[in-house]
Amino acid sequence: MLLSQYLKYQTERNLYLGQNFSRHLVQKNITPEEVISIHKVALEEIQELGMTDTMIISLDFLTEFMIQYGLALREHKILVEQQESMNHEIELAAKVQNTMLRTKKPELDGVDIDFLSVPAGKMNGDYVYFQDDDSDFVGIGVADVVGKGIPAALCMSMVKNGLDTLGQASISPAYALDVLNRIVEKSVEDNMFISMFYGRYDNEESVFTYASAGHEPALYYCAREEKFYDLDESKGLLLGILPDVHYMESSIKLAKNDMIIIMTDGVTECRTENERFLSRQELIDMIYNVKDETPGDLAHSVFKALEKFQAFHQRDDFTLAVIKKVQ
Template identity: 55%
Template sequence: MPQEFKRQYKEILEQYTLRQTEHNLYEGQNFSKQLIQKNISPEEVISIHKASLEEIIPDLPEDVSHSFDLLIEVMIRYGLALKEHQTLIKKQENIKMEMELAANVQQTLLKTKVPEMSGLDIGMISVPVKEMNGDYAHFLSDETSVGIAVADVIGKGIPAALCMSMIKYGMDSLSGAKTDPIIVLDVVNRIVEKSVSDSMFISMFYGRYETTESMFTYASAGHEPPLFYSAKNNEFTELQAKGLLLGVIPNVKYEQHSIVLEKGDFIVIMTDGVTECRSKEGFIEQKKVMEIIESVKEESAQSMVEYVFHKLEELQDFEQRDDFTLVIFKKM
């Protein structure tokens, strides 16, 4: 510590031992700012405090003087730990800033517009559990067709976001909404297989709705089976379609099926953030999810998806544990 600092500190300490006023304490607080600016360590401050006190009080008891030696040793370790802690906090702040930036880039890159289609009501909600979304939903549309891709990366953070960019690239390479679902999955699978690490697993569902025939054609790459609600029969059924996860092998044969929608029918496409919600009692059963959806079947598709999200959020005590994506196609 520079001699000037030692002199200043001794004067402040001496005045405080004589008067012990608020003004003396204020001077000490101001002096501490200078110590911080000069990056003077805690043990150095204690050392100068000890030397100053011994000059101010010549007959200072030896045991009191020795106690400062112990405090100096304690502060050496404390100072090192404090610096390490501050460094880690700074790194965390930098990582957080980078994640926020990456999340903004991801939102811009993967942004999709819900199309307006005659005779079809569409609702969509996608809520990430953290900054980066491991779910992906994307629409393709033309005058008479609308396609919907819903994908889920088994993983989180930057790697998941990079996987999503590969899927987006695959979707952008398609000719349009009339492409058969099995062709869509085949194209995306080949891109993912070449570009994504073997440690990443991606499920994906693709469906295409034709307004002229009210027909929904679909295929799946290991994704959660959507739910089909028949207004006539007042019941749900799963839309099953076999298919391997994306990126495992380059050549995969996917199944393609079709179903005709009648007025009031709707299809619920989701990720496992919907089907694997957990309350304190355990997993929320699919039957409960169906009941929640059915309770708002007369509402608009967008109102339905938002209600389902908030209801499941409530059942989980507002502790979302996974990315949540839900899309509803409703025949008007």
């Protein structure tokens, strides 16, 4: 009926009716080859067309072709369904990650500590951990697991459990990394590793002690000189590469308004649309511009500035943690 109408009057309305009908067929899971055979039967019924045998046979030929398209279509439908269920699972995993690895910032008189961690995808490959008890010490670990997604998140819970087991804020950063390295090395594949910066602040003495396992150097801001320095004196190997590694630690005394800024490579490896890397000086300038903000605001402001720098296309997980001596 639709076809004979259209053959007589090629109006927009008749074409529109055809479109509606095809949508209906898609909904009913009618395959392309079935559509052609419906078309064929319709043509045969309209006698005034005088269909020749050759034309009819050519439609059979076309039907054979369409069978492959029909199979591809079914495959596509199954894939879409599978993807939906996988997305659902990833969302559940991300929720578990958020609950299990939730980080609470520590409260300590005289020092303001805050952080911001924004994943590029659904799951975060960066992790911030605070070791906080009733003592005058506070420990802070910033880790970046190679890769992203679920394997990274599973690796992260290993770091959390390790640090939970160590349990004391006064623990030596180098010792903490020694222990974590042993745990990680035993449990990861050859191409997995974690970079980690671990620092401990002694509030009584105003001394910050740190060790690094292959992590981006933290920045030290000296308020008196209004200058930034890289904390790169204690470099060590990434976690998970060799079984027995002994890390070194260094210390620095903080004065009022001095800051320690710990970040991951989502900050330092920022690139513009034209593949130009953020220079260390540009990063320092960004931080300098907002140095008088509270640590929480500072981290947000730097994130906003970096979003702009990379034209709002965040490629890697972003993490920035700030420790500021306020008294």
